Amino acid sequence: MWWLKDVWVIDPSQKLSAPRDVLVKDGQVLEISSSLTEEGVRTKAQGESVDTIDGKGKFVFPGLIDVHTHLREPGQEDKEDILSGSRAAVRGGFTTILAMANTQPVIDNRALVEFVRMQGERAGYAHIHPIGAVTKGMQGAELVEMSNMKEGGAVAFSDDGKNIHNAEVMRLALEYAKLTGLLIISHCEDKDLAGDGQMRRGVASARMGLKGIPASAESVIVARDLQLAEETGGRLHLAHISTVESVELIRRAKERGVDVTAEVNPHHLIFCDEEMGITDTFFKVNPPLGSRVDREALIEGLRDGTLDMIATDHAPHTQAEKTRPFAEAPFGIASLETALSAVWQHLVVPGRISMDRVIEAWSFSPAQRFGLQGGSLVPGSPADMVLFDPEFSEVIEPATLVSKARNTPFLNKTLQGCPVMVWVEGRLVQKNRTVL
Numbered sequence: 001m002w003w004l005k006d007v008w009v010i011d012p013s014q015k016l017s018a019p020r021d022v023l024v025k026d027g028q029v030l031e032i033s034s035s036l037t038e039e040g041v042r043t044k045a046q047g048e049s050v051d052t053i054d055g056k057g058k059f060v061f062p063g064l065i066d067v068h069t070h071l072r073e074p075g076q077e078d079k080e081d082i083l084s085g086s087r088a089a090v091r092g093g094f095t096t097i098l099a100m101a102n103t104q105p106v107i108d109n110r111a112l113v114e115f116v117r118m119q120g121e122r123a124g125y126a127h128i129h130p131i132g133a134v135t136k137g138m139q140g141a142e143l144v145e146m147s148n149m150k151e152g153g154a155v156a157f158s159d160d161g162k163n164i165h166n167a168e169v170m171r172l173a174l175e176y177a178k179l180t181g182l183l184i185i186s187h188c189e190d191k192d193l194a195g196d197g198q199m200r201r202g203v204a205s206a207r208m209g210l211k212g213i214p215a216s217a218e219s220v221i222v223a224r225d226l227q228l229a230e231e232t233g234g235r236l237h238l239a240h241i242s243t244v245e246s247v248e249l250i251r252r253a254k255e256r257g258v259d260v261t262a263e264v265n266p267h268h269l270i271f272c273d274e275e276m277g278i279t280d281t282f283f284k285v286n287p288p289l290g291s292r293v294d295r296e297a298l299i300e301g302l303r304d305g306t307l308d309m310i311a312t313d314h315a316p317h318t319q320a321e322k323t324r325p326f327a328e329a330p331f332g333i334a335s336l337e338t339a340l341s342a343v344w345q346h347l348v349v350p351g352r353i354s355m356d357r358v359i360e361a362w363s364f365s366p367a368q369r370f371g372l373q374g375g376s377l378v379p380g381s382p383a384d385m386v387l388f389d390p391e392f393s394e395v396i397e398p399a400t401l402v403s404k405a406r407n408t409p410f411l412n413k414t415l416q417g418c419p420v421m422v423w424v425e426g427r428l429v430q431k432n433r434t435v436l
């Protein structure tokens with residue numbers, strides 16, 4: 001049994017943010033209380049040994065749930081695989097992650113869904129749930145067999161990595177997904193507007209002499225998909241929202257009652273295009289980093305709930321690929337191990353957003369919207385749980401990362417504020433930044 005003493009508990013599911021004691025037994029949260037005694041705890045332990053942790057100055061919260069990660073298995077295991085990705089997850093404070101379908105082959109049938117799920121179970125760290133593709137081979141034409149894939153364990157559908165270009169295919173996808181009750185996750189990017197752009201079009205792209213991607217490449221598809229969701233009554237989730245125009249469109253759609261949620265990635269909340277240099281391929285990501293104005297709008301959108309969730313869009317790539325010239329390097333930032341610390345240091349500490357809202361957006365809301373276990377420490381729930389130490393600092397070094405990827409803008413930088421203990425169903429899987 002675990003006894004976390006005098007720890008600051010953040011549990012948005014119970015609207016709780018206060019110092020308490022937490023008891024964990026048999027893989028579950030047994031009790032959250034402010035009046036535990038040695039003797040009382042020993043009685044509750046029923047003969048089991050008690051591991052006591054001094055939680056003073058630390059936070060405990062439900063394990064983060066990341067609805068957007070790329071684990072690259074099957075097919076690109078040099079970038080990441082399900083085992084390395086799930087180890088990276090628990091190192092970063094995530095106890096559940098959703099794996100995108102843009103692997104090789106694409107996860108577009110039940111057998112492949114079951115393969116990903118099984119590999120996740122075999123790895124035995126974070127809970128791994130497969131996201132199935134929307135169209136066969138992510139070719140944007142023929143819909144997958146959604147019900148079948150749901151039976152195999154798919155928890156949502158997405159062609160992420162690619163936009164669904166054909167609006168009628170997107171409309172049908174929203175219509176058919178209703179029968180499964182699952183979400184369609186949209187990667188909003190008009191491929192003609194994006195062209196072969198490398199970063200957001202603006203003053204910074206002009207200065208760097210790189211081809212730009214206009215903000216409209218995202219927002220025109222956001223507008224399209226919101227209208228299609230409204231028309232069909234389908235359930236829509238928008239991935240990696242990055243522009244002020246998109247935030248405004250989502251805000252208005254929600255006012256009309258459209259069944260939509262949206263996520264924002266830490267890198268879009270923290271960085272902007274002006275901060276990039278021509279050698280910084282680690283900042284090269286899709287959608288590209290926006291302007292300062294976008295960044296402010298995203299923070300405001302997250303605060304007021306227009307943006308429901310934070311998600312990493314962990315996109316691992318090899319060093320060989322990421323050290324190519326800017327225009328040849330692939331898009332993507334690997335972030336499972338740094339995301340929570342980065343959000344803490346760059347947004348919570350300066351007072352831009354509260355830790356309570358961060359945990360709600362990264363744990364409770366994903367569980368609710370995707371219908372997943374977790375996101376709550378209500379007694380009886382599985383002890384998927386994180387102990388976070390605001391004083392613990394770490395230099396992000398290649399040798400200490402357990403992900404196969406090193407494509408992070410935080411490489412060789414110090415991040416302060418880290419998850420220092422992580423439990424999955426009451427089993428300790430990470431301690432003092434070491435995955436057990």
Ligand SMILES: NC(=O)N[C@@H](CC(=O)O)C(=O)O
Pocket residue numbers: 070102160161162187284285286287313315316331332333
């Ligand atoms: N975000 C990225 O820059 N890259 C993602 C694809 C995606 O999320 O669209 C990848 O798979 O590498």
Ligand SMILES: [Zn+2]
Pocket residue numbers: 160161162187239240286287
């Ligand atoms: Zn995407």
Ligand SMILES: [Zn+2]
Pocket residue numbers: 068070100160161313315
């Ligand atoms: Zn993605």
